[in-house]
């Protein structure tokens with residue numbers, strides 16, 4: 001394998017890695033030699049996911065915590081420092097969705113979605129940066145969304161959070177880049193995960209996604225892994241503040 005994409009010796013934390021896109025990212029990083037620390041809230045599912053990777057001969061461990069719990073997030077990074085002495089890659093992937101008409105949204109619901117999809121990413125990036133700045137190297141990858149560019153109704157907090165996350169990616173890139181810590185984002189289009197269960201079960205919506213996306217289908221989870229490997233690797237050594245769109249061409253067309 002080309003050494004440009006080889007991640008052996010790198011310690012990576014992937015949040016929301018028990019399933020969906022986070023697991024696909026964790027698997028891809030591990031397959032390229034990284035030691036991956038998988039996170040999510042459900043301890044049981046997380047351990048199963050981690051065992052899948054170790055069963056394939058990869059280096060992986062579970063670190064369950066809620067990314068919206070400020071103390072737990074700080075402790076998690078501190079634990080990685082204690083155990084591994086470093087953190088090379090942070091993938092802020094954990095996220096939640098809520099769909100309802102504007103007039104039904106409460107303030108608390110809006111804040112909850114923002115807390116998981118934006119505030120938690122800021123906090124983990126800040127804590128990871130403490131280690132990465134000491135090392136003089138690191139990669140932070142924020143999983144944004146095409147909804148950071150293109151809005152839909154009913155997912156107001158999600159669109160606000162993902163648009164904010166793309167902006168945060170750029171401000172972090174501006175401050176941390178000169179110190180050797182590169183910060184980029186990935187903006188997935190429509191992928192067939194639990195988050196989209198209701199949409200996948202809706203024939204009309206699925207038909208719309210297929211027609212609207214030039215590749216004519218939903219993305220498969222493994223199709224996101226390569227983008228994370230690239231942004232984490234030496235191949236992306238001059239890429240900073242970029243949002244890599246992985247959407248089958250949806251955002252490029254009308």
Ligand SMILES: NC(=O)c1ccc[n+]([C@@H]2O[C@H](COP(=O)([O-])OP(=O)(O)OC[C@H]3O[C@@H](n4cnc5c(N)ncnc54)[C@H](OP(=O)(O)O)[C@@H]3O)[C@@H](O)[C@H]2O)c1
Pocket residue numbers: 015016017018019020021022039040041042043045065066067068092093094095096116143144145146187188189190191192193194195196
């Ligand atoms: N699927 C898509 O089409 C799509 C498109 C654009 C962007 N994205 C983004 O991609 C990321 C992953 O989405 P997905 O579709 O894979 O979602 P998913 O299938 O619902 O998985 C979400 C993951 O995040 C974890 N999680 C949720 N809240 C958490 C918290 N507070 N603390 C720790 N872990 C938490 C979940 O595990 P627990 O519930 O056990 O904690 C799970 O592992 C999200 O940021 C999402 O916004 C997805």
